[in-house]
Amino acid sequence: MTFWGRLMADKVAVLSMSIILLVAAAGIFAPILAPHDPTKMNMVHKYAGMSAMHPLGTDNLGRCILSRLLYGIRTTILYALITTLITIAIGTILGIIAGYFRGKVDEIIMRFCDIMLSFPSEVMILAIVGVLGPGLLNVVIANIIAKWAWYTRMIRSVVIQYTNKNYIRFAKVSGCSTNHIMRKHLLPGVSGEVAVFATLDTGWVILNISALSFLGLGVQAPTPEWGMMLNEAKNIMITYPSQMLVPGLAILIVVASFNFLGDSIQSALNPKLYQKKGAKRNVFTRSKKSISA
Template sequence: MRRWLPRLALLLLALLLGLAALAPWIAPFDPAETNLAQRLMPPSTMHWLGTDHLGRDLLSRLLWGARASLGAVGAILLLVLAIGTVLGCLAGLLGGVVDTVLMRLADAFMTVPTLVLALFFVGALGTGMVNVIVAIALSHWAFYARLVRGLTLSLRARDHVAAARVAGASRLDIARRHVVPAVAGQVAVLASLDLGHWILHVAGLSFLGLGVAAPGAEWGVMISDARPFFRTAPMLVLLPGAAILLTVMAFNLLGDALRDRLDPALAEHGH
């Protein structure tokens, strides 16, 4: 199972990413197009998964929802890696006051649950998917900055880094040539384990009406819209819920496999 489960997860994620990327071309209908005469229709040759309470095609909304959810997670990943790596390198290489200030700030961020912190930032920035992406990134950067800073401190004592410093290399050159390549594996492991977590954050905030605005298609929004119809049309909730579940499971399986491959010592201890 340890061998084929990650491959199955990778295949599923590749399929989801492909469907999300091709959504504008393969979705049979406009995801926002309403037709009250065809509301709550069962699956048919015209609407393969049926329609929702406004007559919108469910398959089209699921495909565009994948595009919104996975696109948001990709943007969060880039932001978190950029902020965490830059600030972690600065703290580790500069030390002194810079290190103290940045790490105390990171400690303050890490004392608050990430979802609560994300809700605070959305409240400060306003609603909308862009602000949700920024809020989730700001609530997670501290973990990455701490990891990168610790690895940078250990690298500073290595002979090749000391030799580069004596040879006149700038801190930027040291970070680019020696620190970032060395910490990339550890950061990739942490990020791969967080991707499923971020999918849930995006869906949760959209469920609360803070992310994608109606009539936009996103899995959390679809579940929120379908709540009044759960008894009469449960598939309206179950389909986007299953999409979230499968995506989170695939990300987690892939993250575990990546951790075992890049950090076998950590895997042996069961962390």
């Protein structure tokens, strides 16, 4: 069974991908799906309950929560994906260079990585945002600076394993250029591991963006963003709990979907791990049937 066959056979993976694609589509078509302008204030409808006009109610300024939730997808998930892609690109390039060339090049890159990894990523992100100032762009920059070293080290370890493969040695002996070997052999070889890292890390970036916006260091009002929505609702969480429940559940569901999808991709890339996972599932099914019988 191929990678895609194993992935599509995993119900958790299919469900996770479906949720992610539906949320992404909702964000893309937010101008069509949103019933109101997400930044338009109407104090007459302040804290209005669920209705046909406002399906999820309104916030402290009379703004439609559903509209802000839909437009918040663009801010939260789009910038999380951009951050992850840039970080992966930097980490993959440096990781392949360090793992392939080794020697002084590897030593210099790894020493820079050691310096960056000596600081806790959350503390570094807060420090960078504190220096650069609040703002979504600064949050993206801070996340990239804090994570590129981790990606570089992980990709390097994978590349070192691949450089000892026979087809890499044959390519070197055949006179293939270094650029050709990196693009045609090493990059496709590490793409599976990169996909796993990226999927798992996207959820972490979403949490970071939302957390910094919640603290007032990320997205600034009136831009709709899930963490900002939580920040605006924290003072009324007892009297109007639905104000925090909606963006909180959105963050939970999307982050969990990315994490479950990452685990499923990892299992699909490793046939042994996939078979082990399938065996456990079959044992659970048989035991469940025997109990019901």
